[in-house]
Amino acid sequence: MVKWIMAKEFKDTAVIIRQEEIADGVYSMWLKSSEIARSAVPGQFIAIYSRDGSRLLPRPISICEIDREDGALHVVYQVVGRGTEEFSGYHTGASLEILGPLGNGFPLKGKKAFLIGGGVGIPPLLELAKQLQCEKQIILGFRDVTFLTEEFKKYGKVYISTEDGSAGIKGNVIDCIRENGLHADIIYACGPAPMLRALKEYAAGKDIECWISMEEKMACGIGACLACVCKSKEKDAHTNVNNKRVCKEGPVFLAQEVEF
Numbered sequence: 001m002v003k004w005i006m007a008k009e010f011k012d013t014a015v016i017i018r019q020e021e022i023a024d025g026v027y028s029m030w031l032k033s034s035e036i037a038r039s040a041v042p043g044q045f046i047a048i049y050s051r052d053g054s055r056l057l058p059r060p061i062s063i064c065e066i067d068r069e070d071g072a073l074h075v076v077y078q079v080v081g082r083g084t085e086e087f088s089g090y091h092t093g094a095s096l097e098i099l100g101p102l103g104n105g106f107p108l109k110g111k112k113a114f115l116i117g118g119g120v121g122i123p124p125l126l127e128l129a130k131q132l133q134c135e136k137q138i139i140l141g142f143r144d145v146t147f148l149t150e151e152f153k154k155y156g157k158v159y160i161s162t163e164d165g166s167a168g169i170k171g172n173v174i175d176c177i178r179e180n181g182l183h184a185d186i187i188y189a190c191g192p193a194p195m196l197r198a199l200k201e202y203a204a205g206k207d208i209e210c211w212i213s214m215e216e217k218m219a220c221g222i223g224a225c226l227a228c229v230c231k232s233k234e235k236d237a238h239t240n241v242n243n244k245r246v247c248k249e250g251p252v253f254l255a256q257e258v259e260f
Helices: 034-039 082-088 124-131 173-179 193-206
Strands: 010-023 026-032 045-048 059-067 072-078 095-102 113-118 136-142 157-162 186-190 209-213 229-231 243-245 252-254
Touching (some): 010 072, 034 072, 113 173, 113 193, 157 173
Antiparallel strands (some): 010 026, 010 095
16 A cells, blocks of 8 residues: 655555565665655655554665556665664565655766776665666775675676775775776765765866765654754755755755765
8 A cells, every 4th residue: 555645655555576685784775665765766765664662763765766567666774773674674575664765866967987886885876877877987985895786787887895805905995996097077975974975076186076965863764853954065855954954955966965
């Protein structure tokens, strides 16, 4: 049963099509949710609710892929607590309550692009890679174990960096850009705050347009509770202070709009 929530948001009982562990503690799950799949765009996320009544707040998880034809969503997540541990134990045919699509996605532009992901910030860039109609250089940063690299290779040239040097170059995503002599006119990035901060500085120094998807802890996921605010350059119309709600105004921002 699908229930209308807001102009572009639905609460749905989604059914798991399949789920598998693709790296240590990292899970890939396909969900049947026709209404959300029809509305979603790259960079948005869904909120997944626990069946445990003691965990009232949903877990926000980025959308990795969108299959509009079959009405399905692909999410890739890491087990980091009891909620995601619960989700990892579900199998084909199980149902989950979800809300989405939430937040604002990436703008699709035709410029030569860097798609840069770090860790669990990598999955939301896959649908973006599929939909962008431009030259794409995909730079993926991992701590050690890699995932989704073969899927990204279908949509652009992939470069890998790892902290331990076990795959690609040893270093971070900016080291990867410099070592490979790469250039682009626009950056799309998602990952941990230190990576996004460094990319914001890099883009400013090169005068490159830069869009970032921020990872913040969230509560309601719909902009009501202000638990996920980040510092912004301009005053927010909702609160009249210098902050933005990552779940509502984000998670995607023009890098120069936010402060770290």
